[in-house]
Amino acid sequence: MIHDYQKQINQYLSDHVENECAEPTLATSTIYSLMAGGKRLRPALTLAICDAFQQSINQDVLRASCAVELLHTYSLIHDDLPAMDNDDLRRGLPTNHRRFGAGMATLAGDGLLTLAFQWLSDNNLATTTRLSLVRELATAAGPAGMVAGQAMDIHNEGHHLALPDLQLLHEKKTGALIRYAVLAGGIITNQAPETKHLLARFGEYYGLAFQIYDDLMDVVGSEAQMGKAVHKDQVEAKNTYPGLLGLAETKHQLAIALVKARKLEEELNRQTNGDFTVLEEFLAYFK
Amino acid sequence: MIHDYQKQINQYLSDHVENECAEPTLATSTIYSLMAGGKRLRPALTLAICDAFQQSINQDVLRASCAVELLHTYSLIHDDLPAMDNDDLRRGLPTNHRRFGAGMATLAGDGLLTLAFQWLSDNNLATTTRLSLVRELATAAGPAGMVAGQAMDIHNEGHHLALPDLQLLHEKKTGALIRYAVLAGGIITNQAPETKHLLARFGEYYGLAFQIYDDLMDVVGSEAQMGKAVHKDQVEAKNTYPGLLGLAETKHQLAIALVKARKLEEELNRQTNGDFTVLEEFLAYFK
Numbered sequence: 209m210i211h212d213y214q215k216q217i218n219q220y221l222s223d224h225v226e227n228e229c230a231e232p233t234l235a236t237s238t239i240y241s242l243m244a245g246g247k248r249l250r251p252a253l254t255l256a257i258c259d260a261f262q263q264s265i266n267q268d269v270l271r272a273s274c275a276v277e278l279l280h281t282y283s284l285i286h287d288d289l290p291a292m293d294n295d296d297l298r299r300g301l302p303t304n305h306r307r308f309g310a311g312m313a314t315l316a317g318d319g320l321l322t323l324a325f326q327w328l329s330d331n332n333l334a335t336t337t338r339l340s341l342v343r344e345l346a347t348a349a350g351p352a353g354m355v356a357g358q359a360m361d362i363h364n365e366g367h368h369l370a371l372p373d374l375q376l377l378h379e380k381k382t383g384a385l386i387r388y389a390v391l392a393g394g395i396i397t398n399q400a401p402e403t404k405h406l407l408a409r410f411g412e413y414y415g416l417a418f419q420i421y422d423d424l425m426d427v428v429g430s431e432a433q434m435g436k437a438v439h440k441d442q443v444e445a446k447n448t449y450p451g452l453l454g455l456a457e458t459k460h461q462l463a464i465a466l467v468k469a470r471k472l473e474e475e476l477n478r479q480t481n482g483d484f485t486v487l488e489e490f491l492a493y494f495k
Numbered sequence: 496m497i498h499d500y501q502k503q504i505n506q507y508l509s510d511h512v513e514n515e516c517a518e519p520t521l522a523t524s525t526i527y528s529l530m531a532g533g534k535r536l537r538p539a540l541t542l543a544i545c546d547a548f549q550q551s552i553n554q555d556v557l558r559a560s561c562a563v564e565l566l567h568t569y570s571l572i573h574d575d576l577p578a579m580d581n582d583d584l585r586r587g588l589p590t591n592h593r594r595f596g597a598g599m600a601t602l603a604g605d606g607l608l609t610l611a612f613q614w615l616s617d618n619n620l621a622t623t624t625r626l627s628l629v630r631e632l633a634t635a636a637g638p639a640g641m642v643a644g645q646a647m648d649i650h651n652e653g654h655h656l657a658l659p660d661l662q663l664l665h666e667k668k669t670g671a672l673i674r675y676a677v678l679a680g681g682i683i684t685n686q687a688p689e690t691k692h693l694l695a696r697f698g699e700y701y702g703l704a705f706q707i708y709d710d711l712m713d714v715v716g717s718e719a720q721m722g723k724a725v726h727k728d729q730v731e732a733k734n735t736y737p738g739l740l741g742l743a744e745t746k747h748q749l750a751i752a753l754v755k756a757r758k759l760e761e762e763l764n765r766q767t768n769g770d771f772t773v774l775e776e777f778l779a780y781f782k
Binding site (some may be wrong): 238 | 515516517518520521522525569573576577578579592596597598599600601602604605606607608609610612613615616617622623625626629630632633634636637638639640642643645646647649650667
């Protein structure tokens, strides 16, 4: 299933982004990062929840679901900038600013962030659905969410964070957007508040597992496998789970997050009319 | 009247932005640029149109109207970055990145851009009103609007643009957001499509006059008067009206834009039940 979602998402993005850019270099730079082979995890999560509730994946659902991928791509481009993480490699290719310069990379990011809100607002889903998606995404990605997480990250480089602070950093930097992606499926399919709450909590634990796994891979993965530089966290004195807890305890924390996510999946299966077996495939990502 | 609007806007921003930022340095950096003494022209235009239609300026109208100032401030912060215009001074103070570093400045901009969409979506105006504001602002500010204008600007430094291309650049870089600000007043007060069309056209000519005036001031103004470096356009081989047309013809173009704006003001007075004399004060800005 994930593979099907990825195909639909890639097709939609490749068909619809280029002609949203009114300047040729901006278009090239935007497409360069957007079509660089991302896993499309976030929009795939939204589509999976839609599927679980038997919502057909039409063009409007795709447009609304892909908005989070536009926003995620902006966050990677800005995160890689010389003034931020100063990364040369992303998904096995030179980073956007290495290829187009930091000015154009900044603009490509700005454009993608703004376009995400355009796509959430200009589809044909119900007015309240679209508005709810805008509000949730803005809250997840803004200065109380993802941007605050980034600020904590660059502000605390070289400072040793305690576990609760590290958790808060990750919750904001990575968790908020993944939580949004799962919740968005509940908003698009117009679920009851309790169901949306369960979805959001699943998203929180899934996002936590994702970040712990990412930290882990920076230690035990290879550059070829990850498509980006590894062992960078340690070199840059980044705050990470392995750095704080060691490898064994980090793996244990990952296992706990996955158990909690799986419990929420069971609760969703029990308490709603959806079929969430598709989430198993997403949980298998961490095997 | 403009002075009253500025006071209301400053009060709203100073009361409501800081606690939207969940990281202290991000909050300081965001407030630093937002409260650096901007003229609040864009939200003031929105409030003026609301006033023209006897819409009371309550907290929800203020929140929705101030969103464009958040977005405008982000565009200034990113525009000043070393990778873009590399400016040291803005409104008489060190630019955001000179004070907080380019990383934090990038994040403050990202946060303000995202917060603009949060404020448009989380107020208590009608659902369709909020959604319409989100869509119009995203379109005006995104990769087919303001961001495209910025890309044209940095991409064409040192290249001589013909007048139609320069007009397109300015229409996108500065005009789109001012057009939005005027149109937003029509959306908030739920005007007929023809009225919104007249408002948008007024905004286009007002925005054009604004940009020509700004180019002119870079040549004839002083640093003390402008609060930023002057004569920079020429040094950086920026494409400007005076550079392309000379001073006399630039002043002539400014006069033409103002005549057209004034005609639209008259049409609005004639064809709607609004009282647009307040716009005279905005047009007097260029005296």
